[in-house]
Amino acid sequence: MELTGAQILWQSLKDEGVDTVFGYPGGAVIDFYDALVQYDINHILVRHEQGAVHAADGYARASGKVGVCMVTSGPGATNTVTGIATAYMDSIPMVVITGQVPTSLIGNDAFQEVDIVGITRPCTKHNYLVKDITRLERIIKEAFYIARSGRPGPVLIDIPKDVTNSRTVYQAIQAVQMESYNPTYHPNTKQLAKVVNLIKEAKKPIIFTGGGVVLSKGAEALTKLAQRTNIPVTGSLMGLGSYPGTDAKLWLGMLGMHGTYRANMAISDADLILAIGVRFDDRVTGKTDEFARKATIVHVDIDPTSIHKNVTVDVPVVGDCRLTLEALNQLLDAEDPAVIGPERTEWLGQIKKWKDTNPLGYNQKDCATIKPQYVIEKLFELTKGDAIISTEVGQNQMWAAQYYHFSKPNQWLTSGGLGTMGYGFPAAIGAQMAFPDKVVVDVAGDGSIQMNIQEMATAVQNKLPVKIVILNNQYLGMVRQWQELFYKKNYSQTDMTHAPDFVKLAEAYGASGFRTEKPDEVESVLKKGLETPGPVIMEFMVSREECVYPMVPAGAPITNMLLV
Amino acid sequence: MNGDKSILSILVDNEPGVLSRITGLFSGRGYNIESLSVAETMEPGISRITMITRGDKHIVEQIKKQLNKLINVIKVLDFTEQRHVLRELALIKVHARAESRAEVLRIVDIFRCKIVDSGPDHYTLEVAADEDKLSALLNMLQPMGIKEIARTGSIALVREMH
Numbered sequence: 033m034e035l036t037g038a039q040i041l042w043q044s045l046k047d048e049g050v051d052t053v054f055g056y057p058g059g060a061v062i063d064f065y066d067a068l069v070q071y072d073i074n075h076i077l078v079r080h081e082q083g084a085v086h087a088a089d090g091y092a093r094a095s096g097k098v099g100v101c102m103v104t105s106g107p108g109a110t111n112t113v114t115g116i117a118t119a120y121m122d123s124i125p126m127v128v129i130t131g132q133v134p135t136s137l138i139g140n141d142a143f144q145e146v147d148i149v150g151i152t153r154p155c156t157k158h159n160y161l162v163k164d165i166t167r168l169e170r171i172i173k174e175a176f177y178i179a180r181s182g183r184p185g186p187v188l189i190d191i192p193k194d195v196t197n198s199r200t201v202y203q204a205i206q207a208v209q210m211e212s213y214n215p216t217y218h219p220n221t222k223q224l225a226k227v228v229n230l231i232k233e234a235k236k237p238i239i240f241t242g243g244g245v246v247l248s249k250g251a252e253a254l255t256k257l258a259q260r261t262n263i264p265v266t267g268s269l270m271g272l273g274s275y276p277g278t279d280a281k282l283w284l285g286m287l288g289m290h291g292t293y294r295a296n297m298a299i300s301d302a303d304l305i306l307a308i309g310v311r312f313d314d315r316v317t318g319k320t321d322e323f324a325r326k327a328t329i330v331h332v333d334i335d336p337t338s339i340h341k342n343v344t345v346d347v348p349v350v351g352d353c354r355l356t357l358e359a360l361n362q363l364l365d366a367e368d369p370a371v372i373g374p375e376r377t378e379w380l381g382q383i384k385k386w387k388d389t390n391p392l393g394y395n396q397k398d399c400a401t402i403k404p405q406y407v408i409e410k411l412f413e414l415t416k417g418d419a420i421i422s423t424e425v426g427q428n429q430m431w432a433a434q435y436y437h438f439s440k441p442n443q444w445l446t447s448g449g450l451g452t453m454g455y456g457f458p459a460a461i462g463a464q465m466a467f468p469d470k471v472v473v474d475v476a477g478d479g480s481i482q483m484n485i486q487e488m489a490t491a492v493q494n495k496l497p498v499k500i501v502i503l504n505n506q507y508l509g510m511v512r513q514w515q516e517l518f519y520k521k522n523y524s525q526t527d528m529t530h531a532p533d534f535v536k537l538a539e540a541y542g543a544s545g546f547r548t549e550k551p552d553e554v555e556s557v558l559k560k561g562l563e564t565p566g567p568v569i570m571e572f573m574v575s576r577e578e579c580v581y582p583m584v585p586a587g588a589p590i591t592n593m594l595l596v
Numbered sequence: 597m598n599g600d601k602s603i604l605s606i607l608v609d610n611e612p613g614v615l616s617r618i619t620g621l622f623s624g625r626g627y628n629i630e631s632l633s634v635a636e637t638m639e640p641g642i643s644r645i646t647m648i649t650r651g652d653k654h655i656v657e658q659i660k661k662q663l664n665k666l667i668n669v670i671k672v673l674d675f676t677e678q679r680h681v682l683r684e685l686a687l688i689k690v691h692a693r694a695e696s697r698a699e700v701l702r703i704v705d706i707f708r709c710k711i712v713d714s715g716p717d718h719y720t721l722e723v724a725a726d727e728d729k730l731s732a733l734l735n736m737l738q739p740m741g742i743k744e745i746a747r748t749g750s751i752a753l754v755r756e757m758h
Contacts, residue, residue, distance in 0.1 A: 154621075
C-alpha cells in the first residue's frame with residue numbers, strides 16, 4: 033500500500049498503540065495535520081510547544097506509555113528543548129516529532145530552519161533526521177522501541193516537509209532489532225546470590241528506591257522485598273510512590289537535601305544499602321566523600337553508566353529493576369523467613385528515635401497565616417491520597433513531596449532531574465488525558481504557575497478538570513530561602529508581589545478560581561475547588577517566609593541538616 | 597586532564613552525525629580527546645574510530661560506558677592493556693638546501709621514511725610510526741627547519757596471539 037509520509041507517520045503511531053498526541057501546527061507539519069483527520073487519534077492543541085512536550089511527559093509518567101508530541105520546524109522545535117531535557121533527565125519515554133524545512137533547503141538558513149537534531153543531541157536518548165522517505169517507517173519503529181526499552185528516554189524524529197508529502201510503500205513492519213542497542217534486562221545471578229548473603233548478614237540495612245523502580249513497574253516487587261525482609265525504605269524524589277508512603281513502620285520518607293531527619297541519619301548509619309533504580313544525584317548524597325561511609329552498597333540499575341558514576345559501589349547489578357527484584361524475591365523464597373526478616377528491634381528502634389526527635393513538622397495552630405504544608409496535608413486527606421499530583425519546581429515541589437504520602441507509583445509527576453519550573457500544569461493536562469476520571473492536581477507556586485499558565489485555554493477547551501493549588505507566598509520561594517539562609521537575606525529579584533489576580537485569570541480563561549488567606553478556610557476552599565467541574569485554580573496566600581526543612585546546605589554531608 | 601593514556605577502538609554505524617555524537621559526548625562531559633581517527637571497516641556500514649583519551653581509571657571506565665550507551669556505537673574495545681600495534685601517519689615538509697640535503701636523506705634512511713615530494717629547497721617526507729619514533733624523527737629534523745607538518749590521529753589493532 034502506497035502512502036504519503038504524513039500517512040505513514042499516523043499509521044505508524046496507530047500501530048504503536050498511540051491514541052493521543054499533543055501538538056501545535058505550523059508550516060513544516062501542515063501535511064501531517066492535513067492527514068490527521070483520516071486517523072482516529074486525539075490531538076490536543078496546546079498554546080505553546082513547551083506545553084505540548086510537558087503534557088506528553090505527564091501523559092507518559094501517569095500511564096507508563098510513550099508520550100507523543102508534534103511541533104513544527106524552527107521555533108516550534110526549539111520550544112520543545114526544555115521539555116525534552118526534562119524527560120531525558122528523568123528517563124521518561126517520549127517521541128517528539130518535529131517538522132523540518134524541505135531537504136533541498138536544509139543548511140541554507142531557510143525560513144524556520146534550525147538544526148534541531150544537533151541542538152537536542154545531548155538531551156535525547158537518540159534522534160533522527162529522516163532524509164529519505166523509504167527510511168521513515170523503520171525510523172519511527174526504532175524511535176518507539178528506543179524510547180520505551182532499556183533506560184527509557186525521549187527520542188526526536190525530524191521530518192523534512194518533502195518527506196511528509198512524497199509517497200512510498202507502507203510495509204507494516206512488526207518489530208525492529210538493532211545490532212548496536214541491546215539493553216541488559218536480566219541481572220547476573222552470581223551478583224544476586226551475593227545480595228542475598230548481604231541481606232542475611234546485615235544488622236542495619238536500608239532500601240533506597242528511585243525512579244527506576246517506578247519506570248520498570250517494580251513497585252510491587254520492591255514492597256514485597258522490603259516487607260518480608262523487614263528492611264526500612266527511603267526514596268529519592270523520583271522514587272516516591274514505589275513504596276507505600278503510609279507505612280509508618282518501614283517508610284522513612286524522602287532522603288537528601290530536603291529529606292527527613294530519620295532517612296538521612298539512617299542511610300548514613302546503615303551497614304547495607306540496597307539502592308534500586310537510583311543514580312545517587314548530588315541532591316541525595318550531599319558531600320559524596322562522606323556519604324554512607326559505613327555501608328556496603330548494592331546498586332541495581334539498567335543503565336551501566338549510572339553505576340560507579342557518583343558513588344563507588346560494592347555490588348553492582350546491571351538489570352531491569354522489576355526483573356531484578358523479582359529474581360531476588362525468588363531467591364529469598366528458599367531462605368528461612370526468620371533469618372532474612374528478623375525483628376530488627378534495635379535498628380528500627382533507633383530509626384523511631386530519630387523520627388521522634390526530629391519529625392517533619394510545622395505549627396499551624398499558632399499562626400494567623402496559612403502554612404503551605406497544611407494545605408498539602410489537607411489536600412492529601414481530602415483526596416484520600418489517591419490523586420495524581422504534579423508539581424512545579426521549588427518549595428511547592430518539596431512540600432508536596434514531604435506531605436503528600438504517595439502510596440502508588442505513577443501518581444507523582446515532578447521534574448526531578450532538570451527542575452523545570454512550568455512543568456506541572458501541562459504535565460497535569462497530559463495525565464488527565466490519560467485518566468479522564470481521576471483527580472489530577474498541580475501543586476504550584478505563584479512564580480512557576482506563570483511559566484505555562486497559557487495552557488489554561490487547552491484545559492478549558494478540552495474540558496480537562498485539572499485542579500491547580502497555588503501556594504502563593506509572593507516570592508520565588510526556594511531562591512528566597514537560599515537568600516535568607518546563605519546570602520544574608522539579600523532578596524535580590526525574588527519578590528513576586530506584582531502578580532495577576534489568579535481568580536480573575538482563571539475566570540478570564542473560562543475556568544473557576546477561589547482564593548483564601550485564612551487557615552480555617554483552607555479545607556472548605558479545597559473541597560469547593562475539588563468539587564467544581566472543569567479546571568479550577570485554588571489560590572492560598574501562605575506565610576511568606578516559610579522555609580522547607582530539613583535542609584542540607586549544598587555540598588555538605590547529609591547528616592548536616594538545618595532543622596526547623 | 598591528568599591520568600594515563602587509553603587507546604579505544606570504537607566500532608560505529610557509518611551514519612551522518614555519529615562523529616558529532618561522540619565528540620559532543622566528550623565535550624559535554626568534560627572528557628579529553630587527544631587524537632581521533634575515523635575510517636570505514638571491511639564491513640559495509642561500519643566505521644572504526646580510534647581514539648586516544650586520557651583520564652584516571654574511573655573516568656576511562658565511565659567514558660567506555662557512556663560510549664556504549666550511544667545508540668550508534670556497536671562496540672567499544674580498549675587496547676590499552678592488550679598487546680597492540682599503533683601507528684600514526686605524518687607528512688613533513690622539511691627545508692633541504694644544498695648543505696643539508698644529504699643529512700635529510702640519511703635521516704630518511706634511518707627512520708625508514710619515504711620522500712613523496714621534492715623541490716629545489718625542500719623534501720616532503722611520509723612516515724608511519726608510533727608516537728615515540730615520530731617525536732624522535734621530528735627532533736632530528738628540527739635543525740634543518742620543518743616548514744609544515746600534517747599528522748593523522750593514531751590507529752591501532754590488537755596483535756594476534758601465536
